[in-house]
Amino acid sequence: MSASLSLSSTIKLSSGHAIPVIGFGVYHGNGEAVAHALRAGYRLIDTADFYNNEGDCGKAVRDFMAETGTPRSAIFYTTKLWNNNHGYTLTAKAIDEAIARAGIDYIDLYLIHSPLTSSELRLGSWKAMQDAVDAGKIKSIGVSNYGVHHLEELFTWDGFRIPPAVNQVELHPWLARKDLVDYCRSKGILMEAYCPVTRGVRFGEPAVVELAAKHGVTPAQVLIRWSMQMGFVPLPKSNHEERIKVNLDVFGFDLDEDDMHKLDTGKYEPVAAWDPVTAPL
Ligand SMILES: NC(=O)c1ccc[n+]([C@@H]2O[C@H](COP(=O)([O-])OP(=O)(O)OC[C@H]3O[C@@H](n4cnc5c(N)ncnc54)[C@H](OP(=O)(O)O)[C@@H]3O)[C@@H](O)[C@H]2O)c1
Structure with a gap:
């Protein structure tokens, strides 16, 4: 699989829609970074109501489309429902507001950001999301955490x-979540990887340093390549133009079986401040 990966590669979701194999994260990001990312070649933008930048992201997407003649269908725009809007009525309203904030006609992927409310509210949200798919407001729906x-x-x-097309969770060699990944795979759910470059905190790990030297790449590129070869869609974030480009330059080398094995730590060590995956119902 990895040998055939290219920048234009996509994965078919259970919804029937195609998702790029790598995306651009914008938690603490901004419109300028999104503009750099689109110019560099990213086509998947991952934002959220919680990030408070859907308006800027949407504007960057619209400006890029206007400047380059890129059709809306070539961009994959993801946003997420925050916990305060769980439940049928609030979610239906939140979807319309997210579309309006971004100034786009539809959302490609809409995710429940976390399960941290109640069963009744989560399922009410899912009902509203299913209805929004029927209404053409959203192409694919999924969950996160x-x-x-x-x-x-x-x-x-x-x-x-x-069915949920995607489950977006923290994933990297120190949090590979084999059981959850196997379960999702068995249900046809694609895993998106957040914190794919561990916010930089694991760049000095001996295996990462060794593989970066072996392949003549950066630690971030090793971690992003690992994620793609695991079958995940990594969503690296950066506000720096050079890093934005470097993080996308991951199609010129392959990690072999031995390399992948070196990154198989079996650990559970999140770098994000939360892990709702483990929260009780
Ligand atoms: N669903 C959820 O609950 C959830 C939670 C967290 C994140 N996410 C999504 O996943 C995306 C990625 O996660 P994340 O932003 O937390 O972590 P990340 O992508 O692993 O790391 C981003 C951090 O690493 C730095 N960085 C990125 N590339 C680098 C490079 N090549 N060299 C050195 N430093 C580099 C960035 O700094 P600079 O910006 O200064 O370059 C930034 O501080 C988010 O932006 C968001 O879209 C989702």
């Missing part, structure tokens, strides 16, 4: 019609 138990709650609910 869901554990197996949160997904099982959805699958066994009597209002369940549209």
